Amino acid sequence: MAYNAGLSRLRSWESAYAGLPTDLLLEALPFAETQGYVRKILVTAARYDALYFGGSARRTVALFYPPLADGKGLVP
Numbered sequence: 001m002a003y004n005a006g007l008s009r010l011r012s013w014e015s016a017y018a019g020l021p022t023d024l025l026l027e028a029l030p031f032a033e034t035q036g037y038v039r040k041i042l043v044t045a046a047r048y049d050a051l052y053f054g055g056s057a058r059r060t061v062a063l064f065y066p067p068l069a070d071g072k073g074l075v076p
Helices: 007-016 022-028 032-053 057-064
Strands: none
Touching: 007 022, 022 032, 032 057
């Protein structure tokens, strides 16, 4: 997020949306470009992990969003 939108914007979003988990913070961002950028990075990381290391989507998401990988979150 900081790479695409800038560190100061990210910090202001973190303050404005304090308490939101990272996945919901992404959905709350006012910049569609940054949302798309972060999604693209996550999908690319999952594909790379599966292709080169036999990883699963759950494992990759756990690297970026650990609370979602516990079986109680949003990851199937």
